[in-house]
Amino acid sequence: xxxxxxVLFGATGDLAMRKLLPALYRRHLAGQIPAGSRxxxxxxxxxxxxxxxxxxxxxxxxxxGGIDSGKWAGFAAFLDxxxxxxxxxxxxxxxxxxxAGREDVTRVFFLSTAPALFAGICDQIGRLALATPxxxxxxxxxxxxxxxxxxxxxAHVGAVFAEHQxxxxxxxxxxxxxxxxxxxxxxxxxxxxxxxxxxxRHVQITVAETxxxxxxxxxxxxxxxxxxxxxxxxxxxxxxxxxxxxISSDADAMRDEKLKVLRALRPIAGTDVLTRTVHxxxxxxASATGPVPGYLDETGVPADSxxxxxxxxxxxxxxxxxxxxxxxxRTGKRLQEKVSEIVVTFDDVPHSIFGAHSGSQQPNRxxxxxxxxxxxxxxxxxxxxxxxxxxxxxDLSLDLASSFGAQQMDAYERLLMDVVKGNLxxxxxxDELDAAWRWIDPIRDGWSQYDPRPKGYTSGTWGPxxxxxxxxxxxxCWNGEL
Ligand code: BG6
Numbered sequence: 001x002x003x004x005x006x007v008l009f010g011a012t013g014d015l016a017m018r019k020l021l022p023a024l025y026r027r028h029l030a031g032q033i034p035a036g037s038r039x040x041x042x043x044x045x046x047x048x049x050x051x052x053x054x055x056x057x058x059x060x061x062x063x064x065g066g067i068d069s070g071k072w073a074g075f076a077a078f079l080d081x082x083x084x085x086x087x088x089x090x091x092x093x094x095x096x097x098x099x100a101g102r103e104d105v106t107r108v109f110f111l112s113t114a115p116a117l118f119a120g121i122c123d124q125i126g127r128l129a130l131a132t133p134x135x136x137x138x139x140x141x142x143x144x145x146x147x148x149x150x151x152x153x154x155a156h157v158g159a160v161f162a163e164h165q166x167x168x169x170x171x172x173x174x175x176x177x178x179x180x181x182x183x184x185x186x187x188x189x190x191x192x193x194x195x196x197x198x199x200x201r202h203v204q205i206t207v208a209e210t211x212x213x214x215x216x217x218x219x220x221x222x223x224x225x226x227x228x229x230x231x232x233x234x235x236x237x238x239x240x241x242x243x244x245x246x247i248s249s250d251a252d253a254m255r256d257e258k259l260k261v262l263r264a265l266r267p268i269a270g271t272d273v274l275t276r277t278v279h280x281x282x283x284x285x286a287s288a289t290g291p292v293p294g295y296l297d298e299t300g301v302p303a304d305s306x307x308x309x310x311x312x313x314x315x316x317x318x319x320x321x322x323x324x325x326x327x328x329x330r331t332g333k334r335l336q337e338k339v340s341e342i343v344v345t346f347d348d349v350p351h352s353i354f355g356a357h358s359g360s361q362q363p364n365r366x367x368x369x370x371x372x373x374x375x376x377x378x379x380x381x382x383x384x385x386x387x388x389x390x391x392x393x394x395d396l397s398l399d400l401a402s403s404f405g406a407q408q409m410d411a412y413e414r415l416l417m418d419v420v421k422g423n424l425x426x427x428x429x430x431d432e433l434d435a436a437w438r439w440i441d442p443i444r445d446g447w448s449q450y451d452p453r454p455k456g457y458t459s460g461t462w463g464p465x466x467x468x469x470x471x472x473x474x475x476x477c478w479n480g481e482l
Pocket of ligand 1: 209228229340371
């Protein structure tokens, strides 16, 4: 790999310290940061290089599994720091001298700042001609708060960088388990004939967290679960489950197919929100560590906030493959368990030869667990040992971590290395993002018009009762809620 310069805006922020810098350090330990590379932290704080490097070391010690004292000095040598105030155009001029003479090196601008600063930062990169042909820009979510604001940001970014230079990150796509999902669907012949209406009854996608908003109350209150999780992570998972087989694994071949799914999502508009969505907000309750406060008592959250911390949606995809197959999406904070999973429930057998008391009523089920484990479980029916013909569900399980035994790469490690290598496959294209906002915006409008107040739910439960009713009306229940 060739050396690169990575300019990290927001270098003292939470994401940089918890995820990005530890990920780069781990790639250094794996020998993947080529000699001659530079990691330039940029933030508003007037810090010395030494003070910032000390912060980075402390966060790597905590989040990268410790410091290897023999290798830290090598990593620290890559690091440099520059104070730039994103709201003051003249302060960007400091970057010119630092980057001068490195035009033949891959240059990555990683914007890990508040999205309100994205347009301004790109304007300055353009004004100072810092975007070389070998440059790339990485944008963290949320990219805008609706289609209009996303368009504005994309217009500023697009004025400086060509689409093939823009990497819109969704860290879910960097998860090993999500890659496995692509391998499962398109590396095997087994599933494809069954992967459609008439064979699949319904699909559930759950991303449940036990944490609350932690220290991000002020940010989160402007965002909410629909924009923080559904618009990106859950819709991307839905796309991978529902997309047609792409002609190759090239970035655009994959993204073309995902885009078709997003465009085929049946709109949820007006009073549809009352029957096809549920939004909730956590109240005080309990987590594994003890009592926890309600959302309205979190720091930075206004006492009368209507921001949702839970969403459940019945999504439908209007295509030949998926007509009539509901996709139930659910995500929330302060739920009972931390779990991210996709559960595909197949149709019942057309006619049971075993009789009503044989236990043969359960459909086959494929569960793809993304977190906390990385596993695939196919539930089938088998005969229970004994005289009578009694059937019982048994699991065919594949635990991917123990099957391969290899140490996994964290999502950000993979995605950062993909940026450096110029691989866009796991990043969102502008038209995908637009299509996702086009589907999300009417849901927000519907809520504000017909259902403005999210339903309260007790922390440590599975969310508002309405979420069970949403799926229960179709005769199903959420996985784990039997
Ligand atoms: C982020 C959201 O994108 O994803 C957070 O902004 C959320 O609110 C996080 O906690 C969940 O990610 P993971 O990888 O822990 O499931």
